[in-house]
Amino acid sequence: MYEPYENPIPNEWLTIDAPATVDANSTATVNVTVDVPTDVKGEYGGCIKLNIDDSATERWGMDYEVDIRLEVWKQPKTAYQQNFTVKQGQNFSVVISASQWGYDKYATGAEETEEPSFKVSLALADLEGEDMTPELSKTVKTVGVSLGSDYLPLEDVTSEETYHVSHIEYSETYKVTNATGGVWTLKILPKNTQSFEYTIEIGG
Structure with missing residues (x-):
């Protein structure tokens, strides 16, 4: 070497x-x-x-x-945590997303890659007991399709296929209505992804 x-x-x-x-x-x-x-x-x-x-x-x-x-890299065993404050009776939602890119398949040599997923829980400081698991209200799968040959190996570039999947984004939405006011803790344990994004929307 x-x-x-x-x-x-x-x-x-x-x-x-x-x-x-x-x-x-x-x-x-x-x-x-x-x-x-x-x-x-x-x-x-x-x-x-x-x-x-x-x-x-x-x-x-x-x-x-x-x-x-x-x-x-290794699959984490402890969850990512973030605190946020909610007023009494407010609604809030949490949207978590992760992407997979076409070149990842060629880098790893895997024909198929497992989809990202998340173990999500919420906790309120003033409430006793275990963390609550919020209800999953929506899942979205967004697929990017390319007619070019970016990040493709030679055998795919020269193939007769017209369309190639360049990336896939997965997102999950969790909602809580009429929430108890106070400081909430969001916990996210990701699986099959090295990065993710999340949005906390309060009110509405």
């Missing part, structure tokens, strides 16, 4: 299965396996030099290499 990345991929994570030499005008398969420890997270990167004997590499200052970038 070569490349002065801020967080380089350690050599001990990699197993490379490749022939010692490859003749000119021939092909070969190189298998690279990355074994990531369970106690790490963050972004890692590096390059694998192919060691191709080509005079152009010296003449033009270029080299043949394969770039590898990893983003390691």
Whole structure:
């Protein structure tokens, strides 16, 4: 592994299965396996030099290499929390959304990606007992469709398909009517997404 990345991929994570030499005008398969420890997270990167004997590499200052970038993250076990204040008798709603992008499928190699979901609860400081689970009043799925070839691998770019899904946004809306006044705590535990947005609308 070569490349002065801020967080380089350690050599001990990699197993490379490749022939010692490859003749000119021939092909070969190189298998690279990355074994990531369970106690790490963050972004890692590096390059694998192919060691191709080509005079152009010296003449033009270029080299043949394969770039590898990893983003390691874990499903959270504790919920995100946010406090907000509601007056007695007011209605309020919470809208939570997350997006998936077409290039994620090609980056992970997965044919299908599980849809994002959220475990949502609300708590009022002056009320005793467990958190309440608000009623899910609406779900929305918004799909972006492209006629271009952005972020598509070669086999899809050259296919006869006209339309490609570029991104999908999922949203869930929760409503509480005639709420008890006070400071409420919103708790969101996301699943199958690395980011999300939410909106708290009070009144109306």
